[in-house]
Amino acid sequence: QSVLTQPPSASGTPGQRVTISCSGSSSNIGNNAVNWYQQLPGTAPKLLIYKSNQRPSGVPDRFSASTSGASASLAIGGLQSEDEADYYCAAWDDSLSGYVFGTGTKVTVL
């Protein structure tokens, strides 16, 4: 049972903007950096965002993220077919003394 809650699914047509939410608490998102991972079908997760809003080299700038209080969000602008994947938020939780992943959101490109 994850302490970071994400909607199970999100969808959009090519070119649209899609936003995924990640709801936590003061012991995780409210006090620590958030990371986002993309997992394409049948592959290992890939780091998409670190330190709440930083993109690793090679990640397109149409992926962006933000935090507000105990919630975070990932936005995918200009949705493309190759963005069809599962997306996970993650953060350190001070109360649990552990790194926690979100429940995951499956993004479908219609």
Place this chain on the structure above:
Amino acid sequence: QITLKESGPTLVKPTQTLTLTCTFSGFSLRTSAVGVGWIRQPPGKALEWLAVIYWNDDKRYNPSLKTRLSITKDTSKKQVVLTMTNMDPVDTATYYCAHRDIVVLGDAFDIWGHGTMVTVSS
């Protein structure tokens, strides 16, 4: 170029101990701020962090699994080993190891291995 590769048994029996090895290249676990972690994913389910070990031998464990886990490193062999005792069918999952650099990336895992599927069944 950083790479990591997991290895270990594909099938273990209930109550047995699982030993997984992560063999890496492209970085050293002698380098300050570097760590290697383990994360697992049951079929069709979310990711779950298990443990991480750092260059200074600091170790952190998922508190809900702490009594069953042990993580060690062999710096010269460039390997990190995870052991999990008392395996149960609910531990059936793909197990990943991943690289972390806490100065550059904070607590994010930036490079992941391909994963190894472990099935627990009698």
